[in-house]
Every structure is written in structure tokens, then in C-alpha cells.
Amino acid sequence: MPKKKKRLGVVKGGGRTYLPRLEKALYRLIVLLIAVLLVYLGYHWISSWLFSYRLQMETAEPGSLRSYVDVEGLVSRDEEVMHAPRSGVFVKSGPAGERISVGEKAGTLFKEQGDNRETFPDSGFLNGSLPGDKNYAAVISRLENGVRHPYSEGSMAELFPSLDLTTFKPGVLSYRVDGMEAYGPGNYPYNYLPASNTAVEGLEGGGEKPAENGSRIEVTQGDPLFKIVRGWEWYFSAALDGDTGKKVAEKERMDLEFAFGQGKEVEGEIVDISRPEGKDRYYFTFSIDRELEGYTEVRRAVARLYYREHEGVLVPEESLVELEGEKGVYINRGGVVNYKPVEILYSREGVYVVEGPAPYSMVITTPGLVEEGQRLE
Numbered sequence: 001m002p003k004k005k006k007r008l009g010v011v012k013g014g015g016r017t018y019l020p021r022l023e024k025a026l027y028r029l030i031v032l033l034i035a036v037l038l039v040y041l042g043y044h045w046i047s048s049w050l051f052s053y054r055l056q057m058e059t060a061e062p063g064s065l066r067s068y069v070d071v072e073g074l075v076s077r078d079e080e081v082m083h084a085p086r087s088g089v090f091v092k093s094g095p096a097g098e099r100i101s102v103g104e105k106a107g108t109l110f111k112e113q114g115d116n117r118e119t120f121p122d123s124g125f126l127n128g129s130l131p132g133d134k135n136y137a138a139v140i141s142r143l144e145n146g147v148r149h150p151y152s153e154g155s156m157a158e159l160f161p162s163l164d165l166t167t168f169k170p171g172v173l174s175y176r177v178d179g180m181e182a183y184g185p186g187n188y189p190y191n192y193l194p195a196s197n198t199a200v201e202g203l204e205g206g207g208e209k210p211a212e213n214g215s216r217i218e219v220t221q222g223d224p225l226f227k228i229v230r231g232w233e234w235y236f237s238a239a240l241d242g243d244t245g246k247k248v249a250e251k252e253r254m255d256l257e258f259a260f261g262q263g264k265e266v267e268g269e270i271v272d273i274s275r276p277e278g279k280d281r282y283y284f285t286f287s288i289d290r291e292l293e294g295y296t297e298v299r300r301a302v303a304r305l306y307y308r309e310h311e312g313v314l315v316p317e318e319s320l321v322e323l324e325g326e327k328g329v330y331i332n333r334g335g336v337v338n339y340k341p342v343e344i345l346y347s348r349e350g351v352y353v354v355e356g357p358a359p360y361s362m363v364i365t366t367p368g369l370v371e372e373g374q375r376l377e
Helices: 021-054 134-146 153-159 243-247
Strands: 057-060 062-083 090-091 104-113 163-167 171-174 217-220 224-241 253-258 265-274 280-290 302-318 318-325 325-335 338-342 343-346 351-355 359-364
Touching: 057 243, 057 302, 057 325, 062 243, 062 343, 062 351, 104 224, 224 243, 224 265, 243 280, 243 302, 302 343, 302 359
Parallel strands: none
Antiparallel strands: 057 359, 062 224, 062 302, 090 104, 090 217, 104 163, 171 224, 224 280, 253 265, 253 302, 265 280, 302 351, 318 325, 325 338, 325 359, 343 351
């Protein structure tokens, strides 16, 4: 009898592959090892990236910084004042602050109301009081306030005799008269400097200008009306105590920066030095032959004296480390960290002038991340 054929069918297995246990274990192990390797490589790459990101370096460039001191002092010039030849009302009309020649009009002096004299004296030059005189100071104070006169300039010209006052010497015309015009070449105002050390902090807001007389002022005979600042040379006098004063006094010339000078520097030559016996205090005067805007108007001023220059290699403060009691820096030399001792010459505002590293070395500014001999990958 013929055998019955069996019908073959598909057994549903859910898409799963059945492997012996050993093969399954090896498969899992391989997958785990690959995962560990990927994690390790990723960690190493991320760590290197983070280290490179955190590691900071700068080029140690050659350069210099200057020692300076800010000091308050007095400006003096070669000045000559014209005084009122008689009483009256003085009206300004000259180009204040500009250089003018002899004979240019500086103002008009109108005859005082009630004065029966028809003419003015020919000579307008009178000797004023000495600087610092209390009476002179009172005159200056009165002139600063000006006057409200009942007549206009036009009506005064019609009603009262007048005299045009002209400049008597060439120079810069100024109406700022403060009683210290007698000081100048060879006569310096040390007595007017503060009794204590005049070093100050910073140039901002330093110094002051003498007050300017009103545009129309009532004057009496002998009152100062205007002045002429002659020549191009001017002077700055100041005083400093102790070691800083000694260092400044040892120099012949240096650069100065004035608060009113809009950041410009001028060279000053020390033309006078004095030191009272028994006192650690130095008085000195600089001669300056370069014009600065406003120098003819300022009397009390603040100046920055650059008295010494320090040259070397410039490194930031954060790059410095201390090992075994000495200061140094880490530098990147061909991908390897090397420690280099330094000698600090000077520092200001987080920048140090040092000797030790070669110019243009790559200085590591995050020294806490590295150590001597470490390779930088």
C-alpha cells in the first residue's frame, strides 16, 4: 500500500534566531566590548577637548611699563598784567586764548559816571599789589563777580568818554587774573603748595582754572584788567615726599601727562630742585616748551610724572606660579610643559615685566592644569 505523503507547513517562530548558548554569550560579549571601546574613545576625546578648551596660553612679548606718580602742583608762566589806568567800567573785546601782536584791542574802559574829568591819563601801566596780598585777593574776588551796569555799552559810548586798551606785548591774551602772575622763570610758587604730600590718585577731575572776570566789570584805578602770556615756555611746580620724591629729583627730564591735556604727553626738564634742611621733601619745577590746549588758563593742575621705564618680557599675572619659594611660569616648548623661573622687574594692573622666559615664548596662563614635563596632546 502506498505511503501517505505528509503535508509540510511553516512553523511560526516570530522572526527569532535560535543559537546555541555559547554562541549567544560570545555575541553579547563582543557587543559589550564594542560599547566599552566606544565609551572609552569618546571619554578620551571629550577629555582632550575639554583640556584643550580650558588650557589657555599667551605669547610673552617683549615690552616695557613705566613707573609714574600723580601729583598736584601749580602752573606758572611768563605773564604780565595790565592794570586800570583809572576807575570806570571795563568791557572786554579781545580774542581771549589766542596769540596776538602788539597794539591789538583788548577792551574799552568807559569813564566812571559822576567823574568830571574829560580825558584819561595816557599811561595805563601801574604796579599792582603783591601776589598773595589780602587786598589783592579781595580785588580779584570782586572782579570775578562782574557788575550789572545801568547803561548798555552803546549808551555808555555816547554818554561817557572812553579809552580803547590795546595789548602792550605779543603773546596769548587772557582775562583770567589770579594774583600769581608774578611767578614764572626763576621764581617758583613753592610757598603755595600744600604742606602735606601732594601725590594724588589718578588724573580724572584734577586741577582747576582761575575764575574769569565778567564781560563787563566795574573797576577802580590799579585793578588788573587782563594779561599777556609771553613766549612758549611754561612751568609746573610740585612737591613729593620720601623715596618717590628722591627718584623724581634724580632725573633731568621725563614725560608728563596733565589732566587738562586730553591724554597728550609733553617732555619736561627739571630746572629747579630744593629740599628743606631736615625734611624728607623735595620741591621741583619742570620747564615745558610745548603748548597744550588750555595751558595758559590753568593754575592748579594734576600731572602724571613718568619717572622710570622697565623693559623686559610682559606676562599676565595669572600665569605666575610659585615653586619652592621662587616665582616662575610654565611654557609650552614643543608640546611639552617646561617650568621657567622669572625675576619680576615691575607690575601694574595685572601685567608683569619679567626676565627669564625668551621673548615670544608660549606662556600657559592656566598653570593649575599642568605640571613640569607633561605632554600637551
